[in-house]
Amino acid sequence: MTAAAPAALVLEDGTIYRGSAYGAAGVALGEAVFATGMTGYQETLTDPSYAGQIVVQTAPHIGNTGVNAEDAESRRAWPSGYVVRAASRVVSNWRADESLEAQLERDGIVGIAGVDTRAITRRLRSVGSMRAGVFSGDALVDDDAMLASVRESPQMAGRSLAETVTTPEAYTLPALPAPGADEADPIGTLAVLDLGVKASTLRYLREQGFDLVVLPQSATLDEVLAHEPVAAFYSNGPGDPAASESQVVLLQGLLRRDLPFFGICFGNQLLGRALGFGTYKLPFGHRGINQPVLDRTTGRVEITSQNHGFAVDAAIDQELVSPAGFGRVEVSHFSLNDDVVEGLRALDIPAFSVQYHPESAAGPNDARHLFSRFRELVLEHRAGTSTKEAN
Incomplete structure:
Protein backbone atom coordinates (compact mmCIF):
# COMPACT_ATOMS: atom_id res chain seq x y z
CA MET A 1 0.00 0.00 0.00
CA THR A 2 1.36 3.41 -0.97
CA ALA A 3 1.95 5.71 1.97
CA ALA A 4 -0.36 8.75 2.06
CA ALA A 5 1.20 12.11 1.31
CA PRO A 6 1.87 14.43 4.27
CA ALA A 7 -0.58 17.17 5.25
CA ALA A 8 -0.90 19.81 7.95
CA LEU A 9 -3.74 21.52 9.81
CA VAL A 10 -2.71 25.05 10.78
CA LEU A 11 -4.78 27.02 13.30
CA GLU A 12 -4.89 30.79 13.47
CA ASP A 13 -3.14 30.81 16.86
CA GLY A 14 -0.10 29.11 15.30
CA THR A 15 -0.82 25.57 16.44
CA ILE A 16 0.05 22.98 13.77
CA TYR A 17 -1.11 19.36 13.59
CA ARG A 18 0.61 17.06 11.11
CA GLY A 19 -0.98 14.05 9.46
CA SER A 20 -1.64 12.55 6.05
CA ALA A 21 -3.61 13.84 3.06
CA TYR A 22 -7.22 12.66 2.82
CA GLY A 23 -9.51 13.51 -0.06
CA ALA A 24 -8.46 16.21 -2.50
CA ALA A 25 -4.95 17.68 -2.36
CA GLY A 26 -4.30 21.41 -2.10
CA VAL A 27 -5.25 24.08 0.41
CA ALA A 28 -8.50 24.66 2.28
CA LEU A 29 -9.08 27.83 4.29
CA GLY A 30 -12.03 28.37 6.62
CA GLU A 31 -13.28 28.44 10.18
CA ALA A 32 -12.29 25.35 12.17
CA VAL A 33 -15.28 23.85 14.02
CA PHE A 34 -15.96 20.49 15.64
CA ALA A 35 -18.99 18.24 15.07
CA THR A 36 -19.85 15.76 17.82
CA GLY A 37 -22.00 13.23 15.96
CA MET A 38 -20.98 9.59 16.39
CA THR A 39 -22.77 8.77 13.13
CA GLY A 40 -24.04 10.56 10.06
CA TYR A 41 -20.79 11.94 8.63
CA GLN A 42 -22.33 11.94 5.15
CA GLU A 43 -25.25 14.07 6.32
CA THR A 44 -22.77 16.42 7.98
CA LEU A 45 -20.68 16.78 4.83
CA THR A 46 -23.68 17.41 2.57
CA ASP A 47 -25.28 19.95 4.92
CA PRO A 48 -24.79 23.31 3.14
CA SER A 49 -24.58 25.05 6.54
CA TYR A 50 -20.95 23.87 6.75
CA ALA A 51 -19.85 25.93 3.74
CA GLY A 52 -16.81 28.03 4.61
CA GLN A 53 -15.83 25.79 7.53
CA ILE A 54 -13.21 23.15 8.22
CA VAL A 55 -15.05 20.35 10.01
CA VAL A 56 -13.27 18.36 12.71
CA GLN A 57 -15.07 15.06 13.42
CA THR A 58 -14.86 14.12 17.10
CA ALA A 59 -15.81 10.50 16.35
CA PRO A 60 -12.45 8.77 15.85
CA HIS A 61 -13.33 6.36 13.01
CA ILE A 62 -14.79 7.93 9.86
CA GLY A 63 -15.65 6.47 6.46
CA ASN A 64 -16.37 2.86 7.40
CA THR A 65 -19.86 2.85 5.82
CA GLY A 66 -18.88 4.78 2.71
CA VAL A 67 -21.41 7.14 1.09
CA ASN A 68 -24.59 6.61 -0.91
CA ALA A 69 -26.97 8.73 -2.97
CA GLU A 70 -29.95 8.14 -0.68
CA ASP A 71 -28.48 9.78 2.44
CA ALA A 72 -27.12 12.90 0.75
CA GLU A 73 -28.72 16.11 2.07
CA SER A 74 -27.77 18.17 -1.00
CA ARG A 75 -26.01 17.92 -4.34
CA ARG A 76 -22.43 17.82 -2.98
CA ALA A 77 -20.18 18.06 0.08
CA TRP A 78 -19.78 21.66 1.29
CA PRO A 79 -17.07 22.13 3.97
CA SER A 80 -13.91 23.91 2.95
CA GLY A 81 -11.85 21.21 4.67
CA TYR A 82 -12.25 17.98 6.59
CA VAL A 83 -10.31 16.61 9.58
CA VAL A 84 -10.50 13.02 10.90
CA ARG A 85 -8.56 10.86 13.31
CA ALA A 86 -8.74 7.47 11.58
CA ALA A 87 -9.94 7.23 7.99
CA SER A 88 -11.36 3.79 7.27
CA ARG A 89 -9.28 1.80 4.79
CA VAL A 90 -12.30 -0.24 3.65
CA VAL A 91 -15.99 0.37 3.00
CA SER A 92 -18.25 -2.10 4.75
CA ASN A 93 -21.94 -1.42 4.13
CA TRP A 94 -24.34 -2.89 1.58
CA ARG A 95 -25.83 0.54 0.84
CA ALA A 96 -22.53 2.19 -0.09
CA ASP A 97 -22.06 3.51 -3.63
CA GLU A 98 -18.46 4.62 -3.15
CA SER A 99 -15.91 5.47 -0.48
CA LEU A 100 -15.98 8.71 1.48
CA GLU A 101 -12.53 9.62 0.20
CA ALA A 102 -13.76 9.27 -3.38
CA GLN A 103 -16.53 11.77 -2.71
CA LEU A 104 -14.10 14.18 -1.03
CA GLU A 105 -11.83 14.00 -4.07
CA ARG A 106 -14.73 14.48 -6.50
CA ASP A 107 -16.10 17.50 -4.62
CA GLY A 108 -12.67 19.06 -4.09
CA ILE A 109 -12.72 18.81 -0.28
CA VAL A 110 -9.16 19.01 1.07
CA GLY A 111 -8.80 16.80 4.13
CA ILE A 112 -6.32 15.50 6.65
CA ALA A 113 -6.28 12.20 8.59
CA GLY A 114 -4.12 10.78 11.32
CA VAL A 115 -4.28 13.79 13.65
CA ASP A 116 -5.41 13.89 17.28
CA THR A 117 -8.95 15.21 16.84
CA ARG A 118 -9.53 15.02 20.59
CA ALA A 119 -6.70 17.49 21.18
CA ILE A 120 -7.96 19.73 18.36
CA THR A 121 -11.48 19.68 19.78
CA ARG A 122 -10.26 20.52 23.28
CA ARG A 123 -8.33 23.48 21.90
CA LEU A 124 -11.32 24.81 19.96
CA ARG A 125 -13.54 24.19 22.97
CA SER A 126 -11.18 26.22 25.17
CA VAL A 127 -10.06 28.98 22.79
CA GLY A 128 -13.06 29.11 20.46
CA SER A 129 -13.55 28.53 16.76
CA MET A 130 -10.80 30.15 14.72
CA ARG A 131 -9.54 30.48 11.19
CA ALA A 132 -7.56 27.51 9.95
CA GLY A 133 -6.11 25.85 6.89
CA VAL A 134 -5.53 22.31 5.65
CA PHE A 135 -2.47 22.04 3.42
CA SER A 136 -1.30 19.08 1.33
CA GLY A 137 0.45 18.41 -1.96
CA ASP A 138 2.12 21.45 -3.50
CA ALA A 139 0.36 23.68 -0.96
CA LEU A 140 2.33 22.12 1.92
CA VAL A 141 5.01 24.79 2.28
CA ASP A 142 6.94 26.21 5.21
CA ASP A 143 5.07 26.85 8.45
CA ASP A 144 5.31 30.64 8.37
CA ALA A 145 3.84 30.84 4.87
CA MET A 146 0.96 28.53 5.77
CA LEU A 147 0.18 30.49 8.93
CA ALA A 148 0.25 33.75 6.97
CA SER A 149 -2.31 32.32 4.51
CA VAL A 150 -4.60 31.39 7.40
CA ARG A 151 -4.35 34.81 9.04
CA GLU A 152 -5.04 36.57 5.74
CA SER A 153 -8.23 34.56 5.12
CA PRO A 154 -11.65 36.13 5.89
CA GLN A 155 -13.30 35.87 9.29
CA MET A 156 -16.66 34.09 9.50
CA ALA A 157 -18.19 37.14 11.20
CA GLY A 158 -19.51 39.43 8.49
CA ARG A 159 -19.50 36.79 5.74
CA SER A 160 -22.50 36.20 3.48
CA LEU A 161 -22.41 32.63 2.16
Whole structure:
Protein backbone atom coordinates (compact mmCIF):
# COMPACT_ATOMS: atom_id res chain seq x y z
CA MET A 1 0.00 0.00 0.00
CA THR A 2 1.36 3.41 -0.97
CA ALA A 3 1.95 5.71 1.97
CA ALA A 4 -0.36 8.75 2.06
CA ALA A 5 1.20 12.11 1.31
CA PRO A 6 1.87 14.43 4.27
CA ALA A 7 -0.58 17.17 5.25
CA ALA A 8 -0.90 19.81 7.95
CA LEU A 9 -3.74 21.52 9.81
CA VAL A 10 -2.71 25.05 10.78
CA LEU A 11 -4.78 27.02 13.30
CA GLU A 12 -4.89 30.79 13.47
CA ASP A 13 -3.14 30.81 16.86
CA GLY A 14 -0.10 29.11 15.30
CA THR A 15 -0.82 25.57 16.44
CA ILE A 16 0.05 22.98 13.77
CA TYR A 17 -1.11 19.36 13.59
CA ARG A 18 0.61 17.06 11.11
CA GLY A 19 -0.98 14.05 9.46
CA SER A 20 -1.64 12.55 6.05
CA ALA A 21 -3.61 13.84 3.06
CA TYR A 22 -7.22 12.66 2.82
CA GLY A 23 -9.51 13.51 -0.06
CA ALA A 24 -8.46 16.21 -2.50
CA ALA A 25 -4.95 17.68 -2.36
CA GLY A 26 -4.30 21.41 -2.10
CA VAL A 27 -5.25 24.08 0.41
CA ALA A 28 -8.50 24.66 2.28
CA LEU A 29 -9.08 27.83 4.29
CA GLY A 30 -12.03 28.37 6.62
CA GLU A 31 -13.28 28.44 10.18
CA ALA A 32 -12.29 25.35 12.17
CA VAL A 33 -15.28 23.85 14.02
CA PHE A 34 -15.96 20.49 15.64
CA ALA A 35 -18.99 18.24 15.07
CA THR A 36 -19.85 15.76 17.82
CA GLY A 37 -22.00 13.23 15.96
CA MET A 38 -20.98 9.59 16.39
CA THR A 39 -22.77 8.77 13.13
CA GLY A 40 -24.04 10.56 10.06
CA TYR A 41 -20.79 11.94 8.63
CA GLN A 42 -22.33 11.94 5.15
CA GLU A 43 -25.25 14.07 6.32
CA THR A 44 -22.77 16.42 7.98
CA LEU A 45 -20.68 16.78 4.83
CA THR A 46 -23.68 17.41 2.57
CA ASP A 47 -25.28 19.95 4.92
CA PRO A 48 -24.79 23.31 3.14
CA SER A 49 -24.58 25.05 6.54
CA TYR A 50 -20.95 23.87 6.75
CA ALA A 51 -19.85 25.93 3.74
CA GLY A 52 -16.81 28.03 4.61
CA GLN A 53 -15.83 25.79 7.53
CA ILE A 54 -13.21 23.15 8.22
CA VAL A 55 -15.05 20.35 10.01
CA VAL A 56 -13.27 18.36 12.71
CA GLN A 57 -15.07 15.06 13.42
CA THR A 58 -14.86 14.12 17.10
CA ALA A 59 -15.81 10.50 16.35
CA PRO A 60 -12.45 8.77 15.85
CA HIS A 61 -13.33 6.36 13.01
CA ILE A 62 -14.79 7.93 9.86
CA GLY A 63 -15.65 6.47 6.46
CA ASN A 64 -16.37 2.86 7.40
CA THR A 65 -19.86 2.85 5.82
CA GLY A 66 -18.88 4.78 2.71
CA VAL A 67 -21.41 7.14 1.09
CA ASN A 68 -24.59 6.61 -0.91
CA ALA A 69 -26.97 8.73 -2.97
CA GLU A 70 -29.95 8.14 -0.68
CA ASP A 71 -28.48 9.78 2.44
CA ALA A 72 -27.12 12.90 0.75
CA GLU A 73 -28.72 16.11 2.07
CA SER A 74 -27.77 18.17 -1.00
CA ARG A 75 -26.01 17.92 -4.34
CA ARG A 76 -22.43 17.82 -2.98
CA ALA A 77 -20.18 18.06 0.08
CA TRP A 78 -19.78 21.66 1.29
CA PRO A 79 -17.07 22.13 3.97
CA SER A 80 -13.91 23.91 2.95
CA GLY A 81 -11.85 21.21 4.67
CA TYR A 82 -12.25 17.98 6.59
CA VAL A 83 -10.31 16.61 9.58
CA VAL A 84 -10.50 13.02 10.90
CA ARG A 85 -8.56 10.86 13.31
CA ALA A 86 -8.74 7.47 11.58
CA ALA A 87 -9.94 7.23 7.99
CA SER A 88 -11.36 3.79 7.27
CA ARG A 89 -9.28 1.80 4.79
CA VAL A 90 -12.30 -0.24 3.65
CA VAL A 91 -15.99 0.37 3.00
CA SER A 92 -18.25 -2.10 4.75
CA ASN A 93 -21.94 -1.42 4.13
CA TRP A 94 -24.34 -2.89 1.58
CA ARG A 95 -25.83 0.54 0.84
CA ALA A 96 -22.53 2.19 -0.09
CA ASP A 97 -22.06 3.51 -3.63
CA GLU A 98 -18.46 4.62 -3.15
CA SER A 99 -15.91 5.47 -0.48
CA LEU A 100 -15.98 8.71 1.48
CA GLU A 101 -12.53 9.62 0.20
CA ALA A 102 -13.76 9.27 -3.38
CA GLN A 103 -16.53 11.77 -2.71
CA LEU A 104 -14.10 14.18 -1.03
CA GLU A 105 -11.83 14.00 -4.07
CA ARG A 106 -14.73 14.48 -6.50
CA ASP A 107 -16.10 17.50 -4.62
CA GLY A 108 -12.67 19.06 -4.09
CA ILE A 109 -12.72 18.81 -0.28
CA VAL A 110 -9.16 19.01 1.07
CA GLY A 111 -8.80 16.80 4.13
CA ILE A 112 -6.32 15.50 6.65
CA ALA A 113 -6.28 12.20 8.59
CA GLY A 114 -4.12 10.78 11.32
CA VAL A 115 -4.28 13.79 13.65
CA ASP A 116 -5.41 13.89 17.28
CA THR A 117 -8.95 15.21 16.84
CA ARG A 118 -9.53 15.02 20.59
CA ALA A 119 -6.70 17.49 21.18
CA ILE A 120 -7.96 19.73 18.36
CA THR A 121 -11.48 19.68 19.78
CA ARG A 122 -10.26 20.52 23.28
CA ARG A 123 -8.33 23.48 21.90
CA LEU A 124 -11.32 24.81 19.96
CA ARG A 125 -13.54 24.19 22.97
CA SER A 126 -11.18 26.22 25.17
CA VAL A 127 -10.06 28.98 22.79
CA GLY A 128 -13.06 29.11 20.46
CA SER A 129 -13.55 28.53 16.76
CA MET A 130 -10.80 30.15 14.72
CA ARG A 131 -9.54 30.48 11.19
CA ALA A 132 -7.56 27.51 9.95
CA GLY A 133 -6.11 25.85 6.89
CA VAL A 134 -5.53 22.31 5.65
CA PHE A 135 -2.47 22.04 3.42
CA SER A 136 -1.30 19.08 1.33
CA GLY A 137 0.45 18.41 -1.96
CA ASP A 138 2.12 21.45 -3.50
CA ALA A 139 0.36 23.68 -0.96
CA LEU A 140 2.33 22.12 1.92
CA VAL A 141 5.01 24.79 2.28
CA ASP A 142 6.94 26.21 5.21
CA ASP A 143 5.07 26.85 8.45
CA ASP A 144 5.31 30.64 8.37
CA ALA A 145 3.84 30.84 4.87
CA MET A 146 0.96 28.53 5.77
CA LEU A 147 0.18 30.49 8.93
CA ALA A 148 0.25 33.75 6.97
CA SER A 149 -2.31 32.32 4.51
CA VAL A 150 -4.60 31.39 7.40
CA ARG A 151 -4.35 34.81 9.04
CA GLU A 152 -5.04 36.57 5.74
CA SER A 153 -8.23 34.56 5.12
CA PRO A 154 -11.65 36.13 5.89
CA GLN A 155 -13.30 35.87 9.29
CA MET A 156 -16.66 34.09 9.50
CA ALA A 157 -18.19 37.14 11.20
CA GLY A 158 -19.51 39.43 8.49
CA ARG A 159 -19.50 36.79 5.74
CA SER A 160 -22.50 36.20 3.48
CA LEU A 161 -22.41 32.63 2.16
CA ALA A 162 -26.00 31.76 1.25
CA GLU A 163 -25.35 32.76 -2.36
CA THR A 164 -22.74 29.99 -2.65
CA VAL A 165 -25.15 27.18 -1.65
CA THR A 166 -28.60 28.31 -2.82
CA THR A 167 -30.45 26.94 -5.82
CA PRO A 168 -29.54 28.84 -9.01
CA GLU A 169 -33.20 29.04 -10.05
CA ALA A 170 -36.66 28.37 -8.63
CA TYR A 171 -38.18 24.90 -8.82
CA THR A 172 -41.33 23.19 -7.55
CA LEU A 173 -42.01 20.00 -5.61
CA PRO A 174 -45.48 18.49 -5.08
CA ALA A 175 -46.94 17.51 -1.73
CA LEU A 176 -46.29 13.92 -0.60
CA PRO A 177 -48.52 11.49 1.30
CA ALA A 178 -47.89 11.54 5.02
CA PRO A 179 -46.26 8.35 6.36
CA GLY A 180 -48.89 5.61 6.28
CA ALA A 181 -51.27 7.56 4.01
CA ASP A 182 -52.20 6.56 0.47
CA GLU A 183 -52.28 10.06 -0.99
CA ALA A 184 -51.25 13.61 -0.18
CA ASP A 185 -53.54 16.06 1.61
CA PRO A 186 -52.41 19.34 0.01
CA ILE A 187 -53.11 22.68 1.67
CA GLY A 188 -51.42 25.08 -0.75
CA THR A 189 -48.09 26.45 -1.92
CA LEU A 190 -45.28 27.04 0.55
CA ALA A 191 -42.58 29.51 -0.49
CA VAL A 192 -39.21 28.11 0.63
CA LEU A 193 -36.25 30.48 0.62
CA ASP A 194 -33.24 28.26 -0.02
CA LEU A 195 -30.40 29.54 2.13
CA GLY A 196 -28.81 26.08 2.16
CA VAL A 197 -31.84 23.84 2.58
CA LYS A 198 -31.47 20.12 3.27
CA ALA A 199 -33.32 17.39 1.36
CA SER A 200 -34.85 15.99 4.55
CA THR A 201 -36.39 19.34 5.40
CA LEU A 202 -38.07 19.57 2.01
CA ARG A 203 -39.37 16.01 2.31
CA TYR A 204 -40.95 16.57 5.72
CA LEU A 205 -42.57 19.82 4.59
CA ARG A 206 -44.04 18.02 1.58
CA GLU A 207 -45.40 15.28 3.85
CA GLN A 208 -47.35 17.97 5.71
CA GLY A 209 -49.31 18.69 2.50
CA PHE A 210 -47.33 21.64 1.15
CA ASP A 211 -46.65 22.06 -2.54
CA LEU A 212 -43.22 23.68 -2.48
CA VAL A 213 -41.77 26.43 -4.60
CA VAL A 214 -38.08 26.60 -3.68
CA LEU A 215 -36.61 30.02 -4.40
CA PRO A 216 -33.05 31.38 -4.61
CA GLN A 217 -31.78 33.45 -1.69
CA SER A 218 -31.95 36.53 -3.93
CA ALA A 219 -35.76 36.31 -4.37
CA THR A 220 -37.66 39.58 -3.99
CA LEU A 221 -40.97 40.15 -2.26
CA ASP A 222 -42.79 40.45 -5.58
CA GLU A 223 -41.22 37.20 -6.81
CA VAL A 224 -42.33 35.37 -3.67
CA LEU A 225 -45.88 36.75 -3.71
CA ALA A 226 -46.26 35.94 -7.42
CA HIS A 227 -46.57 32.28 -6.41
CA GLU A 228 -49.54 33.10 -4.14
CA PRO A 229 -48.12 31.15 -1.20
CA VAL A 230 -50.19 30.19 1.85
CA ALA A 231 -47.04 30.46 4.00
CA ALA A 232 -43.29 31.06 3.88
CA PHE A 233 -40.29 29.12 5.15
CA TYR A 234 -36.62 30.07 5.64
CA SER A 235 -34.09 27.23 5.68
CA ASN A 236 -30.83 26.57 7.44
CA GLY A 237 -27.66 27.94 5.84
CA PRO A 238 -24.11 29.22 6.36
CA GLY A 239 -22.72 32.64 7.20
CA ASP A 240 -23.37 35.57 9.50
CA PRO A 241 -27.04 36.60 9.80
CA ALA A 242 -25.92 40.21 10.20
CA ALA A 243 -24.66 40.03 6.59
CA SER A 244 -28.06 38.96 5.20
CA GLU A 245 -29.94 42.25 5.21
CA SER A 246 -31.87 41.59 1.99
CA GLN A 247 -33.37 38.38 3.42
CA VAL A 248 -34.32 40.25 6.60
CA VAL A 249 -36.10 42.96 4.60
CA LEU A 250 -37.88 40.29 2.56
CA LEU A 251 -39.06 38.52 5.70
CA GLN A 252 -40.35 41.76 7.22
CA GLY A 253 -42.38 42.28 4.05
CA LEU A 254 -43.85 38.78 4.33
CA LEU A 255 -44.68 39.22 8.03
CA ARG A 256 -46.43 42.54 7.34
CA ARG A 257 -48.68 40.68 4.90
CA ASP A 258 -49.72 38.33 7.72
CA LEU A 259 -48.22 35.31 5.97
CA PRO A 260 -47.55 32.35 8.33
CA PHE A 261 -43.82 31.74 8.72
CA PHE A 262 -41.55 28.94 9.93
CA GLY A 263 -37.75 29.22 10.10
CA ILE A 264 -35.06 26.67 10.90
CA CYS A 265 -31.50 27.41 12.07
CA PHE A 266 -30.35 30.35 9.89
CA GLY A 267 -34.06 31.02 9.40
CA ASN A 268 -34.41 31.38 13.17
CA GLN A 269 -31.63 33.95 13.30
CA LEU A 270 -33.16 35.89 10.42
CA LEU A 271 -36.59 35.89 12.09
CA GLY A 272 -34.88 37.30 15.17
CA ARG A 273 -33.33 40.09 13.13
CA ALA A 274 -36.59 40.73 11.26
CA LEU A 275 -38.34 41.16 14.61
CA GLY A 276 -35.68 43.70 15.58
CA PHE A 277 -33.37 41.66 17.80
CA GLY A 278 -29.63 41.35 17.35
CA THR A 279 -27.46 38.29 16.77
CA TYR A 280 -24.00 37.43 18.02
CA LYS A 281 -21.26 34.87 17.38
CA LEU A 282 -20.92 31.96 19.78
CA PRO A 283 -17.43 31.01 21.02
CA PHE A 284 -17.46 27.57 19.37
CA GLY A 285 -21.09 27.00 18.38
CA HIS A 286 -23.40 24.02 18.68
CA ARG A 287 -22.67 21.24 16.20
CA GLY A 288 -23.78 17.70 16.85
CA ILE A 289 -26.74 15.40 17.37
CA ASN A 290 -27.05 15.38 21.16
CA GLN A 291 -27.99 18.96 22.12
CA PRO A 292 -30.63 19.22 24.91
CA VAL A 293 -33.31 21.90 24.38
CA LEU A 294 -36.34 22.80 26.51
CA ASP A 295 -39.55 23.33 24.54
CA ARG A 296 -41.59 25.69 26.71
CA THR A 297 -44.80 24.92 24.81
CA THR A 298 -44.78 21.28 25.92
CA GLY A 299 -42.40 21.44 28.89
CA ARG A 300 -40.44 18.59 27.36
CA VAL A 301 -36.70 18.32 26.88
CA GLU A 302 -35.82 17.43 23.30
CA ILE A 303 -32.49 16.00 22.19
CA THR A 304 -31.72 17.86 18.99
CA SER A 305 -29.42 18.02 15.99
CA GLN A 306 -27.68 21.37 15.57
CA ASN A 307 -25.17 23.22 13.43
CA HIS A 308 -24.80 26.93 14.14
CA GLY A 309 -22.17 29.43 15.18
CA PHE A 310 -24.46 32.46 15.67
CA ALA A 311 -27.46 33.00 17.95
CA VAL A 312 -30.30 35.45 18.56
CA ASP A 313 -29.66 37.97 21.33
CA ALA A 314 -32.86 37.93 23.40
CA ALA A 315 -33.79 37.38 27.05
CA ILE A 316 -35.09 33.86 27.64
CA ASP A 317 -37.01 34.54 30.85
CA GLN A 318 -39.54 37.24 29.91
CA GLU A 319 -42.11 38.25 27.33
CA LEU A 320 -40.54 40.57 24.79
CA VAL A 321 -41.78 43.30 22.48
CA SER A 322 -40.53 43.30 18.90
CA PRO A 323 -38.36 46.41 18.36
CA ALA A 324 -39.43 46.27 14.69
CA GLY A 325 -43.12 46.63 15.52
CA PHE A 326 -44.40 43.05 15.22
CA GLY A 327 -45.92 42.86 18.69
CA ARG A 328 -45.16 40.45 21.49
CA VAL A 329 -42.50 37.75 21.20
CA GLU A 330 -41.33 34.94 23.44
CA VAL A 331 -38.31 32.66 23.46
CA SER A 332 -40.05 29.34 22.94
CA HIS A 333 -36.97 27.11 23.24
CA PHE A 334 -33.58 27.45 24.90
CA SER A 335 -30.46 25.34 25.32
CA LEU A 336 -30.06 23.51 28.61
CA ASN A 337 -26.29 23.57 28.17
CA ASP A 338 -25.76 27.33 27.97
CA ASP A 339 -29.18 29.11 27.83
CA VAL A 340 -28.73 30.07 24.16
CA VAL A 341 -31.97 30.99 22.36
CA GLU A 342 -33.15 27.90 20.45
CA GLY A 343 -36.54 29.11 19.24
CA LEU A 344 -38.80 32.15 18.86
CA ARG A 345 -42.57 32.49 18.75
CA ALA A 346 -44.40 35.66 17.79
CA LEU A 347 -47.57 36.07 19.83
CA ASP A 348 -49.38 38.62 17.65
CA ILE A 349 -48.49 37.35 14.18
CA PRO A 350 -48.34 33.75 12.84
CA ALA A 351 -44.59 33.14 12.98
CA PHE A 352 -42.21 30.84 14.84
CA SER A 353 -38.75 29.35 14.39
CA VAL A 354 -36.23 26.98 15.93
CA GLN A 355 -32.46 27.09 15.95
CA TYR A 356 -31.94 23.35 15.56
CA HIS A 357 -32.78 20.90 12.76
CA PRO A 358 -36.02 19.07 13.57
CA GLU A 359 -35.64 16.69 10.63
CA SER A 360 -32.49 15.45 12.43
CA ALA A 361 -30.82 13.57 9.61
CA ALA A 362 -28.88 11.81 11.01
CA GLY A 363 -29.87 12.17 14.62
CA PRO A 364 -32.76 12.14 17.11
CA ASN A 365 -36.34 12.64 15.98
CA ASP A 366 -37.67 14.31 19.15
CA ALA A 367 -38.57 17.56 17.37
CA ARG A 368 -40.05 16.31 14.09
CA HIS A 369 -43.51 17.28 15.38
CA LEU A 370 -42.65 20.91 14.58
CA PHE A 371 -43.50 20.29 10.94
CA SER A 372 -47.05 19.30 11.90
CA ARG A 373 -47.15 22.29 14.27
CA PHE A 374 -46.44 24.50 11.27
CA ARG A 375 -49.24 22.86 9.27
CA GLU A 376 -51.64 23.48 12.16
CA LEU A 377 -50.57 27.12 12.33
CA VAL A 378 -51.27 27.59 8.62
CA LEU A 379 -54.69 25.92 8.85
CA GLU A 380 -55.66 27.87 11.98
CA HIS A 381 -54.60 31.12 10.34
CA ARG A 382 -56.63 30.29 7.24
CA ALA A 383 -59.70 29.49 9.36
CA GLY A 384 -59.29 32.71 11.34
CA THR A 385 -58.91 34.77 8.17
CA SER A 386 -62.03 33.18 6.66
CA THR A 387 -64.03 33.97 9.82
CA LYS A 388 -62.95 37.60 9.74
CA GLU A 389 -63.90 37.90 6.07
CA ALA A 390 -67.30 36.31 6.73
CA ASN A 391 -68.01 38.83 9.48
